[in-house]
Amino acid sequence: MQKRILVVDDDSMNLMRTKMILSKTYDVVLVRSGIEALNTLKREKMDLVLLDIEMPKMNGITTFERLKEFDSDTPVIFLTASGLEDDVVSAIKLGAVNYLKKPYEPQELLKRVAQEFGETVEE
DSSP: OOOEEEEEOSOHHHHHHHHHHHTTTSEEEEESSHHHHHHHHHHSOOSEEEEESOOSSSOHHHHHHHHHHHOSSSOEEEEESSOOHHHHHHHHHHTOSEEEESSOOHHHHHHHHHHHTTOOOOO
């Protein structure tokens, strides 16, 4: 059975690009906000969450904190355009397994996801 990945980003172009990169190998679910992400994760089991940090209403850090209140097992990789060290340090301290700075190379995204699942990616 394919691993399920929830991708959370308020930018529809980023969502579509990420889905194109991952959907050959994984079952990809897309949502556009932290609130949608939390609602989805309460209803459905995901194997990994790719979470944007900068989003309106509820940013990725707050979304991650709320997620951990009811699901501490699902690994999270943060996606960030800001690259602000404070954001990255906060994410890792909270328990994120990794982060990736946008824009990222497709191969780099596949590599980070595969690492999390204990898989290898052809270079």
